[in-house]
Amino acid sequence: MDSVSPAxxxxxxxxxISPAYTFRTPQATDGNVVFELVSRCQPLDENSLYCNxxxxxxxxxxxxxxxAKGQMVGxxxxxxxxxxxxxxxxxxxxxxxxxxxKGLASQMLENLVKRVADVTxxxxxxxxxxxASWNTFKRFALNLKAPLSHNVLFDKHQHFAGKHDSEExxxxxxxxRL
Numbered sequence: 047m048d049s050v051s052p053a054x055x056x057x058x059x060x061x062x063i064s065p066a067y068t069f070r071t072p073q074a075t076d077g078n079v080v081f082e083l084v085s086r087c088q089p090l091d092e093n094s095l096y097c098n099x100x101x102x103x104x105x106x107x108x109x110x111x112x113x114a115k116g117q118m119v120g121x122x123x124x125x126x127x128x129x130x131x132x133x134x135x136x137x138x139x140x141x142x143x144x145x146x147x148k149g150l151a152s153q154m155l156e157n158l159v160k161r162v163a164d165v166t167x168x169x170x171x172x173x174x175x176x177x178a179s180w181n182t183f184k185r186f187a188l189n190l191k192a193p194l195s196h197n198v199l200f201d202k203h204q205h206f207a208g209k210h211d212s213e214e215x216x217x218x219x220x221x222x223r224l
Contacts, residue, residue, distance in 0.1 A: 069157040072102040072111045079118045087140040110158040119145045122154045134162055136170040151182045167219030171199055173211040183216055192221035
């Protein structure tokens, strides 16, 4: 597993002052809006609408919605790893194009980790070329003063038959509660 020390060069300046966001637990009725949001957020893999409905209902306690002016502008889906209940796995982070560069992904992560009890590790997967996600999670680890390590979890050729870039497992932790 490669270790990365979160460095200041991964931090980008915020393009605007962040608008006032409200954060809440998703509900099943949010599934279609999440589906539409994710479909606009390339390069995210699109899930079925049914999957998004399950994320918003079965995994609502470990997911979060961000709204600005009453409109959904961000969503994080996550779940506890069954064999490691102190670990939150972040499945997807979707931020509307109008809100990118304003620190929304970081704010959603912070609010989600504060809400999910007993979590001391965060896992996610990121493709090597997704700079925005790498920067978000490096910044998150830096803010927590927690180590960040990564290695290939799903290989492009071995797991995806060359049809998808490799996914790196990113591990942040242990960290103390926010």
